[in-house]
Amino acid sequence: MSIQNTIALLEMYIHRSVAAVRTPSGIVFMGARNLKLNEKKTLLAIPQSELDAAIRWQK
Numbered sequence: 001m002s003i004q005n006t007i008a009l010l011e012m013y014i015h016r017s018v019a020a021v022r023t024p025s026g027i028v029f030m031g032a033r034n035l036k037l038n039e040k041k042t043l044l045a046i047p048q049s050e051l052d053a054a055i056r057w058q059k
Contacts, residue, residue: 006046006054013043020055027051 010020018031026048032040 001046001050003050003053003057006050007057009043009046010054010058013039018043020051022052022055027055 013035016031016034018029018034020027021030029040029043032043035043
């Protein structure tokens with residue numbers, strides 16, 4: 001998955017109260033209970049390095 005696709009997913013889910021948060025142990029999703037099971041699997045399949053790059057790109 002490319003960084004642009006990751007950004008698009010993060011922005012799409014932000015309207016459903018899901019946020020990617022950088023923690024010392026890695027990037028976690030807050031509000032993931034608002035997602036369906038397949039949507040949650042899609043987010044969890046994204047590598048941490050791509051999530052980190054997408055979050056830095058958004059700033």
